[in-house]
Amino acid sequence: MRARAGWLVGVAVVAVVAGGCGSPSAPPASSAPASPPAPAPSATAPGTLPADAPDVIKLPPGFAPEGIAVGQGSTAYLSNRENGALYRVDLATGQGAQLAPPSGKGMQGLKVRDGRIYAAGRSAGDARVLDAATGRQLASIPLVQRPTEDNNLINDDLLTNDTWWLTDSRNPVLYRIALKPDGTPGDVRKVQLTGDYRHQKGVNANGIALTPDGTGLLIVQSNTGTLLRVDPNTGNARTVDLGGEKLDDGDGLLLDGQTLYVAQNDPNKLVVIQLDKTASTGRVTQRIADPRFDNPSTIAAYAGRLYLPNARFGVDATPTTAYTVISVPLPR
Numbered sequence: 001m002r003a004r005a006g007w008l009v010g011v012a013v014v015a016v017v018a019g020g021c022g023s024p025s026a027p028p029a030s031s032a033p034a035s036p037p038a039p040a041p042s043a044t045a046p047g048t049l050p051a052d053a054p055d056v057i058k059l060p061p062g063f064a065p066e067g068i069a070v071g072q073g074s075t076a077y078l079s080n081r082e083n084g085a086l087y088r089v090d091l092a093t094g095q096g097a098q099l100a101p102p103s104g105k106g107m108q109g110l111k112v113r114d115g116r117i118y119a120a121g122r123s124a125g126d127a128r129v130l131d132a133a134t135g136r137q138l139a140s141i142p143l144v145q146r147p148t149e150d151n152n153l154i155n156d157d158l159l160t161n162d163t164w165w166l167t168d169s170r171n172p173v174l175y176r177i178a179l180k181p182d183g184t185p186g187d188v189r190k191v192q193l194t195g196d197y198r199h200q201k202g203v204n205a206n207g208i209a210l211t212p213d214g215t216g217l218l219i220v221q222s223n224t225g226t227l228l229r230v231d232p233n234t235g236n237a238r239t240v241d242l243g244g245e246k247l248d249d250g251d252g253l254l255l256d257g258q259t260l261y262v263a264q265n266d267p268n269k270l271v272v273i274q275l276d277k278t279a280s281t282g283r284v285t286q287r288i289a290d291p292r293f294d295n296p297s298t299i300a301a302y303a304g305r306l307y308l309p310n311a312r313f314g315v316d317a318t319p320t321t322a323y324t325v326i327s328v329p330l331p332r
Contacts, residue, residue: 053094070091074092089325101135121140167207209255215278259272271284
């Protein structure tokens with residue numbers, strides 16, 4: 001590990017254990033509480049788009065997308081899950097270019113704040129911070145000891161005021177990275193998932209968001225189709241009552257007030273859920289099927305529209321494979 005541009009890269013890793021279930025690289029236990037998250041803001045970034053803004057954005061051939069995040073103005077960033085490259089695109093025109101070259105380490109969920117991109121590191125077992133202007137990597141924070149494709153999948157992430165949360169679809173934990181006022185990552189803690197969470201084979205905890213009142217976390221468990229509300233201090237998970245509705249192959253989450261948007265891979269749908277303030281219950285109000293969807297993975301919002309990358313998980317990622325981002329009006 002090495003520090004670059006004044007960033008702290010070597011960080012201490014401790015664990016918050018709420019139950020007896022372990023993980024392949026479980027560090028020593030700690031009971032330090034998390035700071036309460038702030039109430040969730042609107043996810044709809046302000047701005048305007050021209051009338052001819054594209055609703056289908058073509059990505060470079062072979063660019064296998066996973067995460068998407070909106071930065072300044074109509075600028076969006078996309079991660080390549082296969083090789084870790086980063087693509088920057090103008091949502092107003094659909095024109096873009098590679099911002100960071102392939103690193104050889106895949107990249108998953110993205111968040112952007114104050115000129116920095118916070119990325120989930122897929123099977124490399126890390127969390128990464130990149131410069132949003134240059135694509136230069138500022139930090140790599142190790143989360144898993146001796147990572148392999150089989151023992152971890154750092155999948156999606158969430159930023160609160162002072163904390164960076166990440167899911168691991170291969171282990172029953174969340175990672176909590178403290179953020180200093182300047183956005184520098186600090187200590188890492190593991191929060192063991194317990195309660196209604198039932199770890200299984202396949203892709204487990206995936207997309208992550210805040211509850212509308214900001215007191216808890218929401219995660220979707222892809223292989224069970226369950227939406228869970230998680231206590232950030234203990235990891236205790238409770239099933240959100242959706243009246244029997246399931247979210248099979250649920251992937252990215254986006255919260256806008258009390259409305260939660262869920263990308264479903266294999267059903268090729270965008271699910272709209274109205275939550276109560278604590279996210280104890282919710283009601284599925286829409287399941288939007290668009291013929292242009294091809295395994296939508298994550299969701300970003302800008303100027304009254306949602307943007308979903310087509311991951312095309314069922315297609316081999318070759319240098320010539322076509323990939324797109326689909327834009328739909330913000331459902332009401």
